[in-house]
Every structure is written in structure tokens, then in C-alpha cells.
Amino acid sequence: MDLRIFTEPQQGATYDTLLTVAKATEDLGFDAFFRSDHYVRMGSSDGLPGPTDAWITLAGLARETQRIRLGTLMTAGTFRLPGVLAIQVAQVDQMSGGRVELGLGAGWFEEEHKAYGIPFPKEKLARLEEQLAIVTGLWSTEIGATFDYDGTYYQLTDSPALPKPAQDKVPVLIGGHGATRTPRLAARYADEFNIPFASIEDSERQFGRVRAAAEQAGRAGDDLVYSNALVVCVGKDDEEVKRRAEKIGRDAEELKANGLAGSPAEVVDKLGRYAAIGSQRVYLQILDLDDLDHLELISSQVQSQL
Numbered sequence: 001m002d003l004r005i006f007t008e009p010q011q012g013a014t015y016d017t018l019l020t021v022a023k024a025t026e027d028l029g030f031d032a033f034f035r036s037d038h039y040v041r042m043g044s045s046d047g048l049p050g051p052t053d054a055w056i057t058l059a060g061l062a063r064e065t066q067r068i069r070l071g072t073l074m075t076a077g078t079f080r081l082p083g084v085l086a087i088q089v090a091q092v093d094q095m096s097g098g099r100v101e102l103g104l105g106a107g108w109f110e111e112e113h114k115a116y117g118i119p120f121p122k123e124k125l126a127r128l129e130e131q132l133a134i135v136t137g138l139w140s141t142e143i144g145a146t147f148d149y150d151g152t153y154y155q156l157t158d159s160p161a162l163p164k165p166a167q168d169k170v171p172v173l174i175g176g177h178g179a180t181r182t183p184r185l186a187a188r189y190a191d192e193f194n195i196p197f198a199s200i201e202d203s204e205r206q207f208g209r210v211r212a213a214a215e216q217a218g219r220a221g222d223d224l225v226y227s228n229a230l231v232v233c234v235g236k237d238d239e240e241v242k243r244r245a246e247k248i249g250r251d252a253e254e255l256k257a258n259g260l261a262g263s264p265a266e267v268v269d270k271l272g273r274y275a276a277i278g279s280q281r282v283y284l285q286i287l288d289l290d291d292l293d294h295l296e297l298i299s300s301q302v303q304s305q306l
Helices: 015-027 054-064 082-096 110-116 124-140 181-189 200-216 238-247 252-258 264-276 292-305
Strands: 002-007 032-035 069-072 100-105 147-150 155-159 172-175 192-196 225-234 260-262 281-286
Touching (some): 002 292, 015 032, 015 054, 054 069, 082 100, 082 124, 124 155, 172 181, 200 225, 225 238, 225 264, 238 252, 238 260, 260 264, 264 292
Parallel strands (some): 069 100, 100 172
Antiparallel strands (some): 147 155
């Protein structure tokens, strides 16, 4: 099972903080550094010093890391026009030497749209489907050919479909809890399906829906990678777990029930139960970005046992 570090910078982080965490991610042997794509903090955090943009951050990290994969859970489709997004991601992929992955979602947090003057359309999933078609279509168009698209929400005419990513195919991640349209979109466009903050039972059910949708679309269910995103809070003993949980405003027992919390042995055991229902990759949501000892403990005592 791959372990990836997943950050939520809208809760309060500078680029330098994110760079420090990304370098620790690389040095400690984790597979990837991912970040959310939000412009307003959630909950009781003050969000200071303010938001950082996901793809500007990843462009910087592309030049300051060497090995780890870089990506988003999830880029909000409402934030960017699909043609512009295709250019941005292709450029960052070139800058990283081919280490980028694109998680793309419909966008959901209406308050951040209001705060920064971003339109918040009603028909978000229908727009997302067109965005996926355009982004993947632009990347797959042969050099020298042009790309056209005549959709309900987006129209492209004689696009040169440039630049191209460094990778032959940038992995596309689609995720969520939706029972019908989400699995269908994943079956058509995704290389990886991610379900965030879900129980083992709910994850197994949703993975099954995606596998069935893939087979109905003419793909093998195993063509996709299946993954989870879960908050993590590991400690050498109960007191350290409690301290780390309190630092992020959570209860240790609640985290044990709904996330990956407890001793290294407890977390390894729970990861094994997720693996047993088909999860191949877990994004560890790290909420205290200053606690690098936490990353070191996870690396040495959890990742080493997987």
C-alpha cells in the first residue's frame, strides 16, 4: 500500500511551510505530496496568513523536489477554465519531470466562491464531465492536430492542444461518495478512484460501484487504482495521541473510530483492513504542518510495516 501525504493549506500555511513538509515527505520515503484546492479556511482555524493557490504551489515544489509525485485532492472545477487548467497542469508536469497527477472535482464550498468572486453554478457535475473531456482530449491530441469541442458549457475551436505534459498520460483522479454519476465519470475518465473520509464499509460499497461502472463501460475493474483519504493521528502512546488530537481540535477516540489514529500498531492494523477491501493507496491528511516528528513516526513505525 502506498502512503501519500495530504495537506489542507487553507487552514493556515505559507509556501515555505508546504515546502518543508514536501521535502520531509520526500526524505522520509512517502510516495507523494498532495494538497487541497481551497481559498477559505474551514472550522475554527484563523487561516492565517491566507490561502495559497494549489497549482502555483505545485509549480514551485516541482522545481524543489526530485522524486515524489505531486497533485491535488481535488482541484475545483469551478476555479479554472478547462483549457487553462490543461495548460497549467501540463506545464507543472514538465517542470517536475513527469511527476504530476490531477485530481479534479466539481467544486462544492460555496462560501469561498462568494468570498473571491468566483461563479458558483448549479450544474456543477455536468460541467465537470465536460471539463474532464476537454482536459484529457487536449492532452491526447497528436502534435500538429487540433482539438475541437462543442459542449453545453464549453466550446473550443481549432485549439493547438499545447503544451503537452512530460508524461504520456497524466494520471487523473476522480473521487466522492455519489452512487451513480461519480462512478460513471470515474469509469470513463479516471486512472484512480478516491473516496475521502469514509468507513471501511462505505469504501467497499463505493469501490464496488466503481468496479461495476468500469466493467459496464468496457474496462476491467482493476484498470483503476482505488484509494482512501483519511485523517491521521499517530502517537507512541495514548498520551501522545491525545496531545496530537487536541492540537488539531479533535477527540482521540473519535479519530480512532473515523480516521487513522492510535499507536503505530493500531494504525497498521486499520490500514490492513482497508487493504483487505481493495484500497491500494491512502492519503494521510496531515492537519498540523509544523509537527514533523509526526511524519517521522509514521514513516519509521507505520510505513515500514506495510
